[in-house]
Amino acid sequence: NAGVTQTPKFQVLKTGQSMTLQCAQDMNHNSMYWYRQDPGMGLRLIYYSASEGTTDKGEVPNGYNVSRLNKREFSLRLESAAPSQTSVYFCASSVAGTGFREQYFGPGTRLTVT
Amino acid sequence: AQSVAQPEDQVNVAEGNPLTVKCTYSVSGNPYLFWYVQYPNRGLQFLLKYITGDNLVKGSYGFEAEFNKSQTSFHLKKPSALVSDSALYFCAVRDQSGGSQGNLIFGKGTKLSVKP
Numbered sequence: 001n002a003g004v005t006q007t008p009k010f011q012v013l014k015t016g017q018s019m020t021l022q023c024a025q026d027m028n029h030n031s032m033y034w035y036r037q038d039p040g041m042g043l044r045l046i047y048y049s050a051s052e053g054t055t056d057k058g059e060v061p062n063g064y065n066v067s068r069l070n071k072r073e074f075s076l077r078l079e080s081a082a083p084s085q086t087s088v089y090f091c092a093s094s095v096a097g098t099g100f101r102e103q104y105f106g107p108g109t110r111l112t113v114t
Numbered sequence: 115a116q117s118v119a120q121p122e123d124q125v126n127v128a129e130g131n132p133l134t135v136k137c138t139y140s141v142s143g144n145p146y147l148f149w150y151v152q153y154p155n156r157g158l159q160f161l162l163k164y165i166t167g168d169n170l171v172k173g174s175y176g177f178e179a180e181f182n183k184s185q186t187s188f189h190l191k192k193p194s195a196l197v198s199d200s201a202l203y204f205c206a207v208r209d210q211s212g213g214s215q216g217n218l219i220f221g222k223g224t225k226l227s228v229k230p
Contacts, residue, residue, distance in 0.1 A: 045218075
């Protein structure tokens, strides 16, 4: 099992450009999450999908959109990138989105917006 | 408001000595608590969790954590630190507020440095 995979690993964008971060899991998990990690701020939830066909906003959703393409895949889109979106982005999944089960994380995407 | 705090940005320990990484929380109702570890340039890895039962929880790599309800704490401990334990450690608590669907709230992280 590959677990949670993310592409790309690194990306540099200019302000105003768009891109999609891809995430896939092969553990048959129902719930998937997108976080951003910034120095001194821990992880902040951007969007989550409790189950296939549903998505909800997290703590910091502005400037992002998501798509739960199927049970395996959950993508994050930046429509018009801004320097404030420079961050490391992590995708995670769990068996169920009840908060009692651990989450499994991907290796991250390091994004720089200039 | 639901929250979790890690009061130390960095903890320095000599190899072989015991280590403690502190975590306190504030939630309504019974807390559900987690510890994760992040090695450089990697994603987070689950270490252990407290849902209910024994206040001392054992996890991966020899780590354990003690749940203390009266002090609202969930400190991570290890009897004998290894250099390879050097990493960033995150405490997390289940968000009990309505509408959150049980998402996790993460602390800001504590950098553990173990010197030979």
